[in-house]
Amino acid sequence: MNETHEILAAIQAPDSTAADFAALPLPGSYRAVTVHKDETRMFDGLPTREKDPRRSLHLDEVPVPELGPGEALVAVMASSVNYNSVWTSLFEPLPTFAFLERYGRLSPLARRHDLPYHVIGSDLAGVVLRTGPGVVAWRPGDEVVAHCLSVELESADGHDDTMLDPEQRIWGFETNFGGLAEIALVKSNQLMPKPAHLSWEEAAAPGLVNSTAYRQLVSRNGAGMKQGDNVLIWGASGGLGSYATQFALAGGATPVCVVSSPEKAEICRRMGAEAIIDRRGEDYRFWRNEHEQDPREWKRFGARIRELTGGEDVDIVFEHPGRETFGASVYVTRKGGTVVTCASTSGFVHEYDNRYLWMSLKRIIGSHFANYREAWEANRLVDKGRIHPTLSRTYPLDQTGQAAYDVHRNLHQGKVGVLCLAPAEGLGVRDEEKRAAHLDAIQLFRTAEAPGPRAGRGSAPARAVEHAGNV
Template structure:
């Protein structure tokens, strides 16, 4: 074990952390550029084949960056896309980024360190960093924005050079160390463990922007919100945000086990796809999508007497045409991804003639994430981690996410030697209650 890692694990003082030498390399989960064609012609690719665990070189730190000792991370679907090299290999992102200059050139390597979530300890700060210092406990936003770009000052997500860390950049969070811009940092909630904290930023921040931010669906009290994949990482935070804001959460899931978990989470109406006859072909057949939309709309009206104001859709091709049909006249479909495919087919009459809106949303700017994390610190929003894996088990966790066999978020211990560490306000944790903090960590067979 290197001296800096040992100091971090021993909860050393900032002064000790600052003097311990930075190791020349570190363990990380990465992709090898030589593997980019390994799944060509493979009908059922398995991400465990491309995800590698090994030591990578420590990069130089830019003036506006910090080096974080990553105690924990989590699995997001962008790691699945990266590991499948689909829809394009992410090494192309790194090459394009590298063309900008010296610091960006570091990212163009024959390996790509993945991971877009992280919680840990700052162990080094660049000369240009003002608001953070060695020893601070932080969580990391996935948004890698250029603060010298004018559009960034209107909204960090609007800059042409905005990227997702660990997906469109290198040196991500599924590793013992990560290189992070200071503009990605938010204070870690003191009552949460490392793995709980790491499970929040990307998914909760994205759900917050989609629903609560004025740049999203503009959710308000009393709105009926249909949430696809409501026990997934994004969906489980969406359910909480809707309930907290006085809305009515309608969740759609694919199994009885997930339905039970969703009821524990407090969803107002839980629907199983097979029980209401949603077509598996809706993404390819507009007629099947309309038929499924009628069935889904009838189930929602039977309970509440009206159609959804908002549909929260990150599933994509398989659900989007149903979403567009089932939203009420003047309603909104907000989308942030397409895990089942990007090629959406839908009957456009139900968009223009019913005066509906489609809102595209992507991650969250730093202010939105800060507001979201405030809800966490207040005990109004809770992590939805269901299981925790070690870094060498991360490919198995990624495979679960690839097959939609998970609940909520899957945490990954990076430098942390065991779950449950990192709590610096145990009294607050006890006051909130362990079961309330982990509503999806239940003995549910998925």
């Protein structure tokens, strides 16, 4: 498409102005990664592990959506895969078209989202192309990243914490026109400045997981971590846990990192963590069978934690695997401590022994993504070089299915990126001096990546590792 080529040329030109971008013609259509409404039953009867995102994710040519008030169209240079995109591709726990149908009933403008295809993806780094009526903070040509909170804010409930808005949704999961595409539609209050020292694919990687980890661990809406806390982090080298590990280290806490291999343990050491548990190597089995947990394993796990902390229990548990680990998490938390949970990648139905909760005055806090302020603060820390991307590998847009498969089967470290309009990796860096000062940290997950598929190769390693929350 000539219009797309013109957009890319303007982005790559060093002297393009806001007026140049505003004058660019918009294409009538763009390439986007989608799931199809008529395929939602394609995996019926298969266990979750056998469902393959490479079958359900399509690269389609779709029309550019109408731009509404308070919205922006963004040329997407790069995106990344989050676990919500994996859920979407597996049609679990239910097909996302139910979300789109519900949103479509809200208003005539929201009706645009209720389509027989769903453009997915909840991260982006790119350039603003157009803004709708009422947008004053952003203009064409601005280089941006987007967080994934979509809110209407017509109810009083959302004005203390926008995550409590009754019409709160996750963009690209509960809305259409997401970031795994060449163009995305976002609300202008999703936009944040792109860190100038990062490439497009590096800048796209932190968004969802970085903001989620910030609220869950640092914010007063989450665990309110303080200096000196011991923090148990499940999946500490994964897409979410790798940011929790960084926040713990940057905030003066002690992360106790739970991983599933020596390679992932080494990643945590290179981030600066010292207390590390290889749950596979030490053979923790928290369930005797499908229906019965093993408290003896909780006790063994708690004793191992105290060996690493000098005899102390953990103040905070950073939970996201869910069913497999939740009983252990509640047990090992110190008296008066906090289990803060988001997601449930090993199962949504959690079981724990409530005696260890109520009699020890522990708290369980539910945490979901982040409000705009929290997302902005999390992005600001990336921009200041305090928190770094954990990108390990990148695929082209037409191999997004493989990227989602990697995350589904836990074949990755950190985050898996996707190039959208960007023709190659490494583009988009504007501040080379700042980059040079942080290059080792920026590329830590790249240099630690074990041999396996990389962009353009697309074949999965022969040996798949069973996931449990990217642990």
